[in-house]
Amino acid sequence: MLFISSYDFYALLTEIYFLNAICALLIYGVILNTSYRRGHPVIEHNVSGLSTQILIVSLWLTVCSNIPCLTSWNSLLVHDFLSFGIKSTILAISLLWSLIIFSYNRLEKINLYEYWIVSMLAIVAMLFVSCSYDLLAMYLAIEFQSIAFYILASFKRTSEFSTEAGLKYFVLGAFSSALLLLGISLLYGTTGLTNFGDLSKFFLGTTLENASFINITFFGVVLIEVALFFKISAAPFHMWSPDVYEGAPTNVTSFFGILPKLALVSLIFRFFYFCCAEVVLLLNFTLIICALLSMIIGTFGALAQTKWKRFIAYSTISHVGFIVAGFSTLEFNGAFGALFYILVYTLTSLATFSIVLSFRCLAYPSTYQLRYLTDIVSLVKLNPILAGSLVAVLFSMAGIPPFPGFFAKVFVLFSLLQEQLIGLAIMAIFLSCVSCFYYIRLIQMMYFTHTKTILIFYPIEKTTSTILSITMLLLVLIFLKIDLISNFVHCMLFL
Amino acid sequence: MITQLYCENYTFFLFLVGVLGIFLNQKSIIIIIMSLEIMFLSVSFNFIFFSIYLDNIVGQLFALAILTVAASESSIGLAILVVYYRIRSTITIELMTLTKG
Amino acid sequence: MTSTTLFWIFSIISLISACMVVSLSNAVYSVLFLIVVFCNTASILLLLGAEFLSFLFLIVYVGAIAVLFLFVVMMLNVKIDGVKINYSTIFLIGILISLILLIQIWTALQLDIEAYDNIGVPLSQNNFPTIISWIQENELPSNTESIGLILYTSYSLVFIMCAFILLLAMIGSIVLTMNQRSGVKTQQITLQLYRNQNKVVRFIDLRKN
Numbered sequence: 137m138l139f140i141s142s143y144d145f146y147a148l149l150t151e152i153y154f155l156n157a158i159c160a161l162l163i164y165g166v167i168l169n170t171s172y173r174r175g176h177p178v179i180e181h182n183v184s185g186l187s188t189q190i191l192i193v194s195l196w197l198t199v200c201s202n203i204p205c206l207t208s209w210n211s212l213l214v215h216d217f218l219s220f221g222i223k224s225t226i227l228a229i230s231l232l233w234s235l236i237i238f239s240y241n242r243l244e245k246i247n248l249y250e251y252w253i254v255s256m257l258a259i260v261a262m263l264f265v266s267c268s269y270d271l272l273a274m275y276l277a278i279e280f281q282s283i284a285f286y287i288l289a290s291f292k293r294t295s296e297f298s299t300e301a302g303l304k305y306f307v308l309g310a311f312s313s314a315l316l317l318l319g320i321s322l323l324y325g326t327t328g329l330t331n332f333g334d335l336s337k338f339f340l341g342t343t344l345e346n347a348s349f350i351n352i353t354f355f356g357v358v359l360i361e362v363a364l365f366f367k368i369s370a371a372p373f374h375m376w377s378p379d380v381y382e383g384a385p386t387n388v389t390s391f392f393g394i395l396p397k398l399a400l401v402s403l404i405f406r407f408f409y410f411c412c413a414e415v416v417l418l419l420n421f422t423l424i425i426c427a428l429l430s431m432i433i434g435t436f437g438a439l440a441q442t443k444w445k446r447f448i449a450y451s452t453i454s455h456v457g458f459i460v461a462g463f464s465t466l467e468f469n470g471a472f473g474a475l476f477y478i479l480v481y482t483l484t485s486l487a488t489f490s491i492v493l494s495f496r497c498l499a500y501p502s503t504y505q506l507r508y509l510t511d512i513v514s515l516v517k518l519n520p521i522l523a524g525s526l527v528a529v530l531f532s533m534a535g536i537p538p539f540p541g542f543f544a545k546v547f548v549l550f551s552l553l554q555e556q557l558i559g560l561a562i563m564a565i566f567l568s569c570v571s572c573f574y575y576i577r578l579i580q581m582m583y584f585t586h587t588k589t590i591l592i593f594y595p596i597e598k599t600t601s602t603i604l605s606i607t608m609l610l611l612v613l614i615f616l617k618i619d620l621i622s623n624f625v626h627c628m629l630f631l
Numbered sequence: 632m633i634t635q636l637y638c639e640n641y642t643f644f645l646f647l648v649g650v651l652g653i654f655l656n657q658k659s660i661i662i663i664i665m666s667l668e669i670m671f672l673s674v675s676f677n678f679i680f681f682s683i684y685l686d687n688i689v690g691q692l693f694a695l696a697i698l699t700v701a702a703s704e705s706s707i708g709l710a711i712l713v714v715y716y717r718i719r720s721t722i723t724i725e726l727m728t729l730t731k732g
Numbered sequence: 733m734t735s736t737t738l739f740w741i742f743s744i745i746s747l748i749s750a751c752m753v754v755s756l757s758n759a760v761y762s763v764l765f766l767i768v769v770f771c772n773t774a775s776i777l778l779l780l781g782a783e784f785l786s787f788l789f790l791i792v793y794v795g796a797i798a799v800l801f802l803f804v805v806m807m808l809n810v811k812i813d814g815v816k817i818n819y820s821t822i823f824l825i826g827i828l829i830s831l832i833l834l835i836q837i838w839t840a841l842q843l844d845i846e847a848y849d850n851i852g853v854p855l856s857q858n859n860f861p862t863i864i865s866w867i868q869e870n871e872l873p874s875n876t877e878s879i880g881l882i883l884y885t886s887y888s889l890v891f892i893m894c895a896f897i898l899l900l901a902m903i904g905s906i907v908l909t910m911n912q913r914s915g916v917k918t919q920q921i922t923l924q925l926y927r928n929q930n931k932v933v934r935f936i937d938l939r940k941n
Contacts, residue, residue: 139885141649156895162903176912250907257900272693276893281698283707283897287904290711299715306708307663309735311653318646318699321674325681330689336877352690641743641776641800645750645769647833651921652754655826659810661759661801665766668797669750676773679782688878692784692887695879697895698792705797707802710908716808 139210146550147208147215148222150198150436157190158256165249166441176545178243183249187256188234195227211331212273221628222402226266226395229368229482230259232603233394236490237387239597243496243503244385251291258284262399271298271320273596274403278316278367279428281396289384301383308376312366326353332411341599342414354603355414360407364470368400369449370456378437381449386504386505389445390489393452393495394470394482401459401478405471408463416466423464431459435567439556439574442509444492451533454571455481461564462548465555468629472548480532480544487529487607489521494604496594511591515582518593523582525608538615547622638680645673659722660715664708671701735779742779746772759810763801770794786877 145152161183168179199218205216234255241251268274286309290302305615319556320330327350330374362373370379408416418425434454441447455477462474495506516523530537545568545582552561596604614621650732652666677695716722749768756762770793777786873881883891 140888154639209889212887212889218692248907250903253898253903254907257896260896267675272689272696272887272890273893275693276700278889279704280893280897280900283700283703283900283904286704286707287900288716288906292717293714293908299711299718302711303715306704307653307660307667309707310667310704311670313700314646314649314667314674317671317674318677320693321642321677321681324690324693325677325685326680327685327796330693340664345653452891487850537666634928636742637739641747643833644747647830648747648750648754650829650833651826654829656754658757659759660922661808661810662754663896664802665753665762668766668793669769670775672770672789672793679785683780683782683906688882689887690781690801691875691879692883692890694785695788695883695927696890696894698788700794700897702797705896706800706901707904707908709800710905713808714805722808722810732845 142489143204144208147206147213149201150194150227151260153197154190154194154260154263156258158253158260160249161190161256162253165253166558169249174275178247180247180251181238181247184234184238184241189230189251190256191227191231191234191259193232195224195402198224200228207269207333207570209273211333212270213264214268214269214332216269218402218406218628221416221624222266222398223263223484226262226398227399228257229396229486232486232606233390234245236390236493236603237241238599240387240600242596244387244505246385246387247294248291249290253286253625254284256287258391260381262396265399266402268403268427268472269400269406271324271332274407275316275320278400278403278464279313281399282367284314285392285396286386289380291388292385295385297383297443298385301380304383305376305380308366312363312373315359315366316363317363319356319363320357322352322356326350328355332406335411338412339414341418354415356423357412358419361419362398364404365408365426365460367415368397368404368455368456370426371433371453371515372426374430374433374453374631377453378446378449379508381452382443382445386445389448390493392487393448393522394485397456398478398482399450401456401474405475409466409468409471418468419545420464421468424557425462427457427461427464428563430454430460431564431567432457435571440572443507444495446511447509448488448492450484451571454567455533455556458545458564460559461552461560464560465551465557467551467555468546469551469554472622472625472629475543475553476622477544477630479625480540483610484529484532484541486613487525487604488533490528490600490604490607494522494596494600498592498594506591509578510581512578513581513585513587514590518590519596522555522604525604526582527579528608528611530578534572534575536572540614540618541610542619543615543618573597579611635680639677642673642677645676646670647714650671660712661722664705664712667703667708668701671697675701697725739776739779742772742775746776759805760802763798763805766801767794767798770798782875783877 155242161482164186166177168174170176193340201220203215203217203220207214222243223384238318240246258281261277264277265281268277286306287300289305290299292298292502323335327335327338366373381392397563431454434450434452434457437453438447438450441450459474459477459481462470462477464470492506495512496503497506497511512526517527529541532541534540535545537543547566549561552558552564646669649666649670653663656662656666675697678690678697680687682688682694714723723726746769749765749772752765753762756765770789774789774793777783777789798899857893
């Protein structure tokens with residue numbers, strides 16, 4: 137056979153199993169949910185357990201596969217160490233995430249089993265994003281992921297916040313997809329190539345003195361860069377993320393905050409460092425400006441926030457600023473720093489959301505989710521372990537040793553200093569100090585503020601506390617063996 | 632004969648009308664979704680023209696994929712709009728200020 | 733009429749209709765002008781020689797997407813009268829965005845297009861002397877055939893991913909908008925089929941009281 141080989145199916149083994157399992161789960165859900173004889177049972181908890189099992193099996197399939205570093209499906213996808221690392225990380229983190237959401241769905245009475253079907257489809261889309269090697273595959277995978285997120289953001293259809301957040305996310309997300317498409321069309325139209333490998337060979341030598349240069353191709357690359365920065369909410373394209381994070385239900389916000397940035401950052405790395413390596417040398421200043429703006433807007437925006445989810449959204453923007461700063465060095469040390477940072481950020485946000493999702497207050501006869509930052513006063517009296525874990529998470533985000541956030545910031549700053557981007561490094565350090573202030577303000581609220589009345593907290597569920605303890609162990613003890621993560625990133629990048 | 636300049640200009644003007652439709656819209660959200668469709672249409676046209684000009688079939692395949700994705704995105708957007716309308720009973724833009732900032 | 737004239741006609745009509753879509757206050761008229769835009773683009777594609785995609789645009793864009801828009805516009809009862817339009821902000825932002833996009837594109841186009849000036853789309857109206865090999869003319873794959881040659885073989889992953897995107901859109905629309913009601917009277921086919929024909933109609937004499 138000329139156009140397809142059995143290696144193609146081996147390269148996509150995880151995704152094939154995953155998609156078949158989702159279809160089987162969908163059929164199972166539809167048959168049971170619409171069955172009049174069984175009384176239309178609510179099978180959300182059942183489907184959540186089955187989806188966790190699907191994630192376990194696909195994680196095992198991914199981790200145990202051989203990696204021959206070849207392209208598959210007519211060079212639409214690539215199977216190398218970077219895609220292997222990102223795929224296994226996404227599956228492991230989503231497995232831990234699904235364990236947090238078990239109890240939340242039951243308490244918030246989200247009875248639709250399609251929540252899990254759409255979330256699983258979004259995870260498959262992220263797997264495709266991380267291994268795409270062609271402009272066509274990249275576009276289809278990004279659209280797949282984005283459509284799943286539009287549905288999830290407006291999932292609670294009886295809530296004004298949720299539908300408005302979904303509508304805003306849809307409009308801005310579709311606009312950025314149209315910009316991405318225009319960029320891809322200009323790139324394809326002037327070169328006739330869509331494969332990343334072919335484009336990298338095409339762009340060889342564009343920064344030499346006498347090389348002929350095509351302005352429209354450059355404009356296409358700029359448009360693709362703008363669209364990709366829209367998707368990871370880097371400033372100045374960050375407008376959607378605080379509103380969407382706040383409006384969406386909290387389990388969906390946790391999904392947004394933890395997982396998609398990992399896949400998109402690996403795609404940005406492949407696009408900028410491999411496909412458009414020469415062109416991006418001319419775009420250096422745009423990356424630096426985006427990094428600077430993200431850090432400034434993220435830091436000063438988070439200072440003024442009073443609600444939990446908007447606070448997390450603005451601190452996410454400042455972290456993304458660090459990642460873009462790591463990419464702006466255009467050296468592999470910077471990419472190492474950026475990928476290390478995104479891995480540590482994913483772990484930290486998993487811990488953050490497992491804490492935020494356990495902030496439930498008792499207002500008889502039901503519980504409700506905490507919304508305001510100031511509601512956690514005197515948390516140390518109610519639940520000292522939860523308060524201690526929040527301290528660990530906040531110290532890691534602020535960059536205080538020995539937590540892994542410190543190492544992440546150090547690697548990015550070292551690469552910035554090596555490339556003589558000293559102004560950016562100084563601004564980064566200054567803004568980290570400012571961000572320390574509002575992280576420590578939260579700790580002061582928990583530990584040292586005395587109030588007359590305290591809210592009664594609902595006790596944490598068993599699954600949530602398991603994930604909380606796993607992430608706390610990792611956060612607190614990983615400094616002893618930090619070369620676990622750094623060797624992992626090193627293998628992903630340089631092999 | 633139809634040259635490259637004509638088709639590229641046509642694409643860019645249509646895309647510009649779509650972008651202006653999103654940003655200058657003060658009427659209702661359904662005009663925004665229609666402007667998004669105009670933008671996707673202009674980019675599809677660009678792909679097909681380049682495919683014929685370069686004698687490469689991948690552009691037409693890309694246009695086919697954009698057609699599929701644009702259809703599904705518009706259906707999701709209209710579904711979100713319908714759910715929004717059920718709660719708010721109106722789809723004008725001025726009242727979308729619940730989440731500020 | 734030469735193809736250039738037709739191209740100018742179709743493109744100008746579609747650009748004017750696109751401006752109308754964006755600026756009209758009646759939503760149904762906007763959707764109808766959107767259909768005009770789609771039809772004109774399909775006509776230009778016919779001129780270029782991509783007949784499969786042209787008819788596909790008509791079927792999918794006009795037949796499915798525009799009809800969906802009409803359904804939603806009718807269902808939502810969009811009333812847009814009485815909205816005060818702020819012309820000053822429109823002019824400022826509009827001119828800013830137009831300038832940014834157009835300056836970039838025109839400078840880029842002027843620098844590049846000089847090389848491409850005389851290479852047009854080879855249509856039969858051009859006066860290029862070409863060698864015609866009749867066997868090759870008969871055997872050339874049509875647009876449909878050439879797309880089919882790659883869609884199901886080399887680029888089958890595109891086909892599969894589009895299928896899953898459509899599945900996701902279908903699940904999403906149903907999840908977001910369907911209201912399931914219980915106690916709705918539906919047909920019960922088995923009961924209808926088990927009817928005894930003799931006992932269906934009964935004659936009653938009303939005068940026997």
